[in-house]
């Protein structure tokens with residue numbers, strides 16, 4: 001049965017998708033949990049201490065909750081790379097670590113992709129002939145999603161852009177009894193040059209080639225609308241455009257087309273642009289960041305994924 005209650009399950013989710021007002025409830029804070037490091041590490045461009053070992057992750061979450069963060073998006077970066085569908089155990093442990101810290105007032109979304117754990121750095125597995133192995137990729141993504149839900153994720157965020165993954169994940173979650181676990185699909189995700197700082201943080205740069213055979217072409221509006229419509233049909237609870245600022249023209253059309261909440265991902269390169277401008281003394285960082293969020297909201301973004309969510313309180317948002 002199609003569940004419409006998933007986004008009403010907790011106060012944090014109800015507040016997130018409320019269509020009036022704007023504040024911390026609509027902001028999502030990414031977290032990078034990294035296996036094999038012993039102290040938090042900054043990543044150029046994104047700000048302070050973004051790569052965390054499990055030993056410091058819990059305290060980071062506590063500080064973020066105290067600062068008013070209501071939504072987290074976790075990226076797990078395991079130390080071993082394989083092409084057999086393994087390698088996500090560390091992410092399960094990270095999910096448990098974060099979930100233990102959250103009360104009922106915050107939501108944990110878990111990014112579900114393979115590029116941090118495949119030997120190729122691509123978002124899918126390959127067959128022995130070197131082609132993308134679509135069927136096995138979907139099977140593995142579905143298994144990972146179920147394991148993240150079992151570890152305590154409130155929601156799954158597939159970022160891989162393989163055809164049919166939203167339906168596959170939805171069915172697998174339902175079959176495993178996780179019918180109230182929500183899906184936030186990276187539904188209109190472009191092949192972009194603005195993901196650079198993230199790929200350093202997540203160890204997910206492709207070892208060969210690029211992602212243009214599965215992510216969207218920036219020249220095509222039609223394909224971007226079609227991709228989000230497809231995710232909505234397949235059962236996504238929330239949709240997203242990415243990179244946010246360079247997809248801002250698509251937020252309202254996708255909302256109208258699908259009737260779903262559409263978020264914007266202010267990606268690492270966009271965020272780093274503000275960081276670097278401020279470092280050169282060319283802009284006031286906080287004022288520029290707040291302005292960018294207000295513009296996303298004006299364009300109709302239901303929520304914003306931003307590395308600066310934990311600063312929102314300092315920017316005057318509640």
Ligand code: PBG
Nearest residue numbers: 113159160194195198267268269
């Ligand atoms: C991986 C993934 C990427 C981002 C989120 N998930 C990078 C990519 O597709 O290469 C980008 C986020 C950012 O730049 O902030 N599937």
Ligand code: ZN
Nearest residue numbers: 113114115123
């Ligand atoms: Zn990926």
